[in-house]
Each structure stands twice: as C-alpha cells, then as structure tokens.
Amino acid sequence: MKYISTRQNAETLGFEDILLQGLATDGGLYVPEFLPKFSPAQIKEMAKLNYPDLAYKIIHPFVGGEIADADLKEIIYKSYTTFSHSAVAPLKQLSHNEYLLELFHGPTLAFKDFALQLLGNLLDHFLRKNHQKIVIIGATSGDTGSAAIMGCKACKNAEIFILHPFERVSDVQRKQMTTVLDDNVHNISLKGNFDDCQAFVKKMFMDQSFLKGKKMVAVNSINWARIMAQIVYYFYAAIRLGATEDAPVSFSVPTGNFGDIYAGFLAKKMGLPIKKLIIATNQNDILTRFIKHNDYSRKSLFETLSPSMNIQVSSNFERLLFDAYKNVGQPKELANLMKNFETNGSLKVEPRVLENIKKDFDSYSIDDTATCELIKQLHDETGETIDPHSIIGIGASRKYMASKDYENEPVIILATAHPAKFPEAIEKSGLKPSELPKFLSGLMNKKEKMVILENNLDDVKEFVSNKI
Numbered sequence: 001m002k003y004i005s006t007r008q009n010a011e012t013l014g015f016e017d018i019l020l021q022g023l024a025t026d027g028g029l030y031v032p033e034f035l036p037k038f039s040p041a042q043i044k045e046m047a048k049l050n051y052p053d054l055a056y057k058i059i060h061p062f063v064g065g066e067i068a069d070a071d072l073k074e075i076i077y078k079s080y081t082t083f084s085h086s087a088v089a090p091l092k093q094l095s096h097n098e099y100l101l102e103l104f105h106g107p108t109l110a111f112k113d114f115a116l117q118l119l120g121n122l123l124d125h126f127l128r129k130n131h132q133k134i135v136i137i138g139a140t141s142g143d144t145g146s147a148a149i150m151g152c153k154a155c156k157n158a159e160i161f162i163l164h165p166f167e168r169v170s171d172v173q174r175k176q177m178t179t180v181l182d183d184n185v186h187n188i189s190l191k192g193n194f195d196d197c198q199a200f201v202k203k204m205f206m207d208q209s210f211l212k213g214k215k216m217v218a219v220n221s222i223n224w225a226r227i228m229a230q231i232v233y234y235f236y237a238a239i240r241l242g243a244t245e246d247a248p249v250s251f252s253v254p255t256g257n258f259g260d261i262y263a264g265f266l267a268k269k270m271g272l273p274i275k276k277l278i279i280a281t282n283q284n285d286i287l288t289r290f291i292k293h294n295d296y297s298r299k300s301l302f303e304t305l306s307p308s309m310n311i312q313v314s315s316n317f318e319r320l321l322f323d324a325y326k327n328v329g330q331p332k333e334l335a336n337l338m339k340n341f342e343t344n345g346s347l348k349v350e351p352r353v354l355e356n357i358k359k360d361f362d363s364y365s366i367d368d369t370a371t372c373e374l375i376k377q378l379h380d381e382t383g384e385t386i387d388p389h390s391i392i393g394i395g396a397s398r399k400y401m402a403s404k405d406y407e408n409e410p411v412i413i414l415a416t417a418h419p420a421k422f423p424e425a426i427e428k429s430g431l432k433p434s435e436l437p438k439f440l441s442g443l444m445n446k447k448e449k450m451v452i453l454e455n456n457l458d459d460v461k462e463f464v465s466n467k468i
C-alpha cells in the first residue's frame with residue numbers, strides 16, 4: 001500500500017514511513033492511494049471473528065506486507081488484550097433503536113486507547129527492527145496524553161514527552177499521565193493553555209535541530225495509523241447488529257479533530273452498510289456550521305464540559321475534503337483551498353461538493369446546558385451515567401432521529417470515555433460521580449512525576465534536549 005499527501009506535492013511513502021512521519025513535507029496529510037473493499041459476502045463472514053481477528057482482517061491491507069503476517073497478528077493481539085472487557089468494544093442497547101458502543105474499556109478509559117495501544121506496538125516493532133531511537137512529543141488537553149503514554153511506554157526506543165496545560169486538565173487525567181514512572185516518560189505541565197502546547201509541538205516539528213539527530217514522531221490523530229485502528233470498531237459494531245445493504249445502520253460520533261468519525265467514513269467506503277454519520281459537536285461547532293451553512297470558519301475557543309472536543313479547527317477534516325474534491329475530478333483544488341484557509345481562517349466549498357458530503361454526513365451541536373440535562377435524563381431513563389462527550393453523541397443522535405432524514409434504522413452512538421474521568425460534569429448534572437474501575441482504584445494516591453515549565457518554547461526544547 002502506498003500513501004499520498006492530500007496536497008499532492010510530497011513524496012509517496014509506504015506504511016512504515018508514514019507511521020514514523022507526521023505531516024507530509026507539503027503540509028498535507030497522508031492518505032492511502034486506494035481503499036481495500038469488502039463485499040457483502042465477505043462482511044457476512046466477518047461476523048464469525050472476535051475483535052482482534054477482525055482487526056487483523058481490516059488492518060492487513062493497509063500495512064501492505066511491510067510486517068510479516070504472524071508478527072502483525074501478534075501486535076494486534078497484544079494491543080487489545082490490555083482491554084478490561086472481553087468483547088473489547090461492547091455494544092449496549094439504550095432504547096429500541098439506540099445503541100451505545102462502549103469504547104472506554106482500555107487502560108486509560110477513553111477510545112484513544114484503541115489507536116494508541118496499537119501505535120505503540122507498531123512503533124516498537126519497526127524501531128527494534130531498525131535499531132532506531134525516536135522522540136515522541138505530543139500535546140494533550142487530557143485524553144491523548146495518557147493514552148499515548150500507556151501505549152508507548154513499553155517502547156524503550158522512544159523517549160516520550162507530553163505537554164499538558166498547567167492546572168487545566170482534570171485531576172484524574174493528570175494522575176493518569178504523571179503516575180507512570182517509567183524512565184522514558186516525561187510529563188511537562190506548561191504554564192499556558194492547550195493551544196500553546198499544540199503550537200510548541202508544531203514548532204518543534206518544523207525545527208528538530210535540538211533533537212541531536214533523532215527523529216520526532218507524531219502521536220496525534222494526523223498519524224494515519226490511528227485512523228486505521230479506529231475503522232475496526234465500526235465494522236465490529238455494525239456487524240453485531242447484522243447491518244446489510246437493505247438494512248444499514250447509522251453512527252453518531254462525538255467529534256473534535258474529525259479523526260474518529262473520519263474512520264467511520266472510511267468504513268463506509270470500504271463496503272460497510274452505513275446510512276449516515278452524525279457529526280456531534282459541543283459549542284465549538286465549526287463542523288456543524290460547515291454541514292448546515294457551508295461555513296467552515298475559525299472562531300474563538302469555548303471552554304466546555306467536554307474538553308476533549310474543544311477545538312477551533314478539525315485537522316483531519318482536510319482528509320475528507322481531499323476525497324470530496326477528488327470525487328468531482330479536482331484533486332488539486334484542495335491545496336489552494338487549505339492555503340486560503342490558513343491565511344483567512346475560513347473556507348467554503350462548491351455547493352455540489354457540500355451536497356455530496358451531506359449524502360454521508362449530518363451534524364448537530366449540543367451546548368453545556370443540554371449536556372447536563374441529557375446526562376440527567378439518560379440516567380433517569382436507563383440508570384446509566386454517561387460521560388459529557390458521549391452524551392453529545394446521544395443528543396445529536398436524538399436530533400437526527402427527530403429529523404425528516406431518519407428512516408428508523410438503528411443508530412450506534414460512540415461512547416468515547418468512561419464517566420469517572422469527568423466527575424465535574426456528572427456532578428453539575430445532579431448525579432453522584434462514577435467510581436473508577438477496580439484496576440485504577442488506587443490512582444489518586446499514587447506518586448506523581450512531572451515538571452512544570454514556563455510558557456516558553458526554549459525552556460521546553462532545553463528540557464527535551466537534556467533528557468535524550
């Protein structure tokens with residue numbers, strides 16, 4: 001399998017190369033040259049597979065033979081045995097046509113474990129083979145950091161640096177990162193906000209001279225391997241419900257950077273019978289504005305009760321736009337569109353392009369007030385406590401189910417985090433905070449390791465440079 005840049009002006013690379021690279025050199029994102037396709041008969045056969053065997057089937061073509069089959073299988077099994085539920089991604093029925101896909105049974109209680117457990121093991125495989133050492137530097141508003149640390153800490157050829165904004169992640173989220181005491185894990189608490197953390201990571205990417213010749217690897221969702229891993233649970237869930245061409249399912253996905261829902265779009269293109277993909281946003285609603293009004297414009301950031309979805313711009317959206325322009329025969333158009341966006345902070349697409357996108361997607365936004373009301377309502381209806389991100393998926397799904405487009409198909413809502421990670425929102429909703437699962441029960445009393453740095457890029461670079 002070869003991978004090309006969305007901006008069409010960078011080298012074509014194989015799987016190992018894109019795994020170890022972030023952005024393409026032309027500023028674009030890597031996407032596979034073509035997608036593997038599965039027939040209805042093949043999808044029917046997949047119903048017999050457990051989660052890791054299904055993952056192997058779906059991931060295998062993307063790796064394109066760059067890992068021996070037996071090794072790939074072992075890597076996948078290793079990645080998903082760390083999950084505490086034997087189904088890995090269990091499906092729970094909420095009401096007649098509403099299903100919750102619980103993606104929070106991994107080691108850090110958020111769906112990001114699905115991608116980062118695999119990414120860590122893939123990196124470990126290639127780095128050992130190449131006798132290569134790398135530096136992972138990532139920014140987190142909460143969930144990515146712990147998932148990256150837990151996924152990559154066993155990879156001793158990687159030094160891991162995670163920047164989080166000082167006192168702006170929840171206590172549970174911080175502890176999940178800072179109580180990992182391995183020598184190759186370094187938590188930096190930056191006296192700035194998440195945007196500062198992200199901007200520093202970008203700048204360090206552009207100038208890696210302080211890394212003493214080592215390569216910097218991205219673990220955020222622009223890394224293709226993360227998207228690839230997430231395609232699997234769309235298949236797993238839709239197949240559990242027996243989805244077919246005549247009886248498709250829809251998915252509602254709490255969305256920030258557009259990584260998770262983009263994986264659902266790929267699943268659809270690979271043959272999975274999906275009717276609609278509902279983009280569920282909080283008050284940071286750039287994607288909802290785009291779908292409803294062709295208005296993709298950067299606005300100021302809202303701090304909400306669903307912090308992992310607080311974004312101004314969705315980086316993976318470029319991958320969807322690339323596909324949309326390719327489908328109308330203008331793949332080169334994308335680079336201009338994105339360049340304009342970088343200058344003006346806003347973007348509009350041709351009406352026919354938006355019409356095509358709307359065949360696959362719908363979108364609704366849920367604010368904090370509705371978030372709390374819905375958390376309470378779901379608890380009253382079902383006894384379940386739902387985290388403030390997943391509930392936005394439920395709220396958007398219910399708006400879709402009340403719209404004229406809805407045709408009584410089952411809707412699967414992606415539950416992206418365990419409610420115990422976000423006690424503040426649960427309490428605000430008038431409920432008792434959820435308890436951490438047993439395997440994390442001692443977390444809050446564990447010893448922490450982190451450094452607090454001023455909001456200054458040179459300080460961060462110096463810290464990293466001294467540790468590698």
Ligand SMILES: *Cc1c(COP(=O)(O)O)cnc(C)c1O
Nearest residue numbers: 143256257258259260308416417
């Ligand atoms: C990261 C995250 C999201 C958003 O996922 P994207 O891939 O960025 O769209 C939603 N919910 C939770 C709990 C998350 O951690």
